[in-house]
Amino acid sequence: MPAQRNITVIGGGVTGLATAYALLRDGHQVTLVERHDDVGVEASFANGGQLSYRYVHPLADAGVPRDALAWLLRAGSPISLRLRADPHQWRWMLSFLCACNATTNAKNSAILLQLALRSQAGLTQWRTDGLKDFLWRQPGKLVVYRNAAKFRKAARNVSNPELEQVLSPHECARVEPAFAALAPDLAGGIFSPADEVADCHLFCLSLRDAMAAMPAFRQVRGIASLSAATNGRCDVLVDGRPHDTDLVVLAAGEGSRRLARPLGFDLPLYGLKGYSLTVNSRAGTLPDVSVTDYDNRVVYARLGDALRIAAMVDIGARDASVDPRRIARLRALAAQTLPQAGPYETARPWAGLRPATPTGVPIIAGTRYQNLLFNVGQGALGFTLSVGSALRICDLVRGDNAQGAA
Numbered sequence: 001m002p003a004q005r006n007i008t009v010i011g012g013g014v015t016g017l018a019t020a021y022a023l024l025r026d027g028h029q030v031t032l033v034e035r036h037d038d039v040g041v042e043a044s045f046a047n048g049g050q051l052s053y054r055y056v057h058p059l060a061d062a063g064v065p066r067d068a069l070a071w072l073l074r075a076g077s078p079i080s081l082r083l084r085a086d087p088h089q090w091r092w093m094l095s096f097l098c099a100c101n102a103t104t105n106a107k108n109s110a111i112l113l114q115l116a117l118r119s120q121a122g123l124t125q126w127r128t129d130g131l132k133d134f135l136w137r138q139p140g141k142l143v144v145y146r147n148a149a150k151f152r153k154a155a156r157n158v159s160n161p162e163l164e165q166v167l168s169p170h171e172c173a174r175v176e177p178a179f180a181a182l183a184p185d186l187a188g189g190i191f192s193p194a195d196e197v198a199d200c201h202l203f204c205l206s207l208r209d210a211m212a213a214m215p216a217f218r219q220v221r222g223i224a225s226l227s228a229a230t231n232g233r234c235d236v237l238v239d240g241r242p243h244d245t246d247l248v249v250l251a252a253g254e255g256s257r258r259l260a261r262p263l264g265f266d267l268p269l270y271g272l273k274g275y276s277l278t279v280n281s282r283a284g285t286l287p288d289v290s291v292t293d294y295d296n297r298v299v300y301a302r303l304g305d306a307l308r309i310a311a312m313v314d315i316g317a318r319d320a321s322v323d324p325r326r327i328a329r330l331r332a333l334a335a336q337t338l339p340q341a342g343p344y345e346t347a348r349p350w351a352g353l354r355p356a357t358p359t360g361v362p363i364i365a366g367t368r369y370q371n372l373l374f375n376v377g378q379g380a381l382g383f384t385l386s387v388g389s390a391l392r393i394c395d396l397v398r399g400d401n402a403q404g405a406a
């Protein structure tokens with residue numbers, strides 16, 4: 001058991017909550033600072049629900065700039081770009097383009113895979129130890145491809161056939177009969193039988209409830225800020241008032257960049273907006289397996305009696321407001337792909353900002369401030385990577401600083 005510290009975690013999304021819980025389990029006193037009345041109400045609220053432990057390839061890959069260009073010229077495409085007079089946006093996009101090559105993608109996929117597998121093992125332990133149900137299931141994940149070249153490329157990347165199986169269109173339909181009508185349009189699919197699904201918001205509530213029962217935990221509602229002190233440390237303020245702590249972990253999602261700026265950090269984080277729909281479907285119409293429609297970049301996951309459909313990357317969105325045109329497009333795509341699982345007219349829309357780094361690799365590191373650590377930038381995989389990222393923070397607090405300081 002490491003020496004007990006008094007640690008403050010800023011941010012009550014899935015990353016901050018998992019971090020706080022992991023630190024409590026490691027024997028520390030933990031204060032969670034969250035600006036909203038409750039937890040998990042920003043990017044962690046209604047995401048795709050996929051715990052995608054095997055399929056972790058970052059968005060930045062060879063061929064993506066060409067595909068993105070084609071998408072940007074097509075109405076209703078999965079990616080939209082609004083250019084802003086914002087140097088941060090331009091720098092982020094330039095770094096993203098630099099990461100769009102096979103070598104960088106392979107290197108970053110390997111880093112993410114390691115973190116994801118640690119996440120899966122950690123979550124298994126936490127569930128076994130008695131977290132309240134959060135609609136967790138392990139139905140496996142099927143990524144279906146309509147484009148033959150993209151499917152061949154994905155099939156070539158499969159290195160362990162026990163973890164990922166390459167399927168023909170006919171086999172895809174057998175694995176998930178709800179998508180059988182799509183089989184004639186498919187080139188094939190990759191099935192990861194050990195992947196999981198769950199409701200991220202319920203997971204946040206389950207962590208909140210587990211921690212509320214632990215005497216070493218305290219939750220504070222307030223707006224945190226950081227400023228440099230003179231002794232190689234940073235000061236934490238909550239609602240402008242000094243907050244005493246041994247260590248602080250910044251896990252404030254997309255808001256982390258603003259928080260870190262007064263300390264001289266320009267974190268390469270950008271909020272990539274995405275959308276979801278939650279449908280209370282007709283009984284017996286829901287897919288069991290979670291499915292990613294790769295070419296449309298849409299994910300489908302059954303969460304209890306509901307179907308969660310998530311998609312789209314809007315670059316240059318200023319906030320997480322729901323754009324009715326994007327939601328109408330998502331509704332139409334879902335109705336085309338899985339018509340029986342409606343009614344889509346009554347589906348609940350949502351939008352959130354993925355806190356994304358250009359490479360897709362999160363920043364989980366100590367910093368030049370002795371008392372500050374970052375746990376930010378999980379992007380499109382924040383739910384999947386939450387537990388592994390939290391356990392990595394525990395390593396750093398214990399003094400295993402192998403990955404260096406930011």
Ligand SMILES: Cc1cc2nc3c(=O)[nH]c(=O)nc-3n(C[C@H](O)[C@H](O)[C@H](O)COP(=O)(O)OP(=O)(O)OC[C@H]3O[C@@H](n4cnc5c(N)ncnc54)[C@H](O)[C@@H]3O)c2cc1C
Pocket residue numbers: 010011012013014015016033034035036039040041042043044045046047048049050051052200222223224225251252253254255256259272273274275276299310311351352353354355376377378379380381382383384385
């Ligand atoms: C459409 C969509 C689909 C997705 N699908 C999946 C999926 O299927 N699988 C997956 O793994 N991931 C998915 N993601 C990604 C995942 O949802 C995010 O990566 C994750 O929720 C980020 O969690 P977070 O805790 O870092 O950020 P958040 O959930 O945004 O939490 C940050 C918290 O910090 C708080 N905060 C910010 N500033 C301050 C401050 N100054 N003081 C106090 N509190 C502050 C905020 O209020 C917020 O509660 C999806 C995302 C989107 C948008």
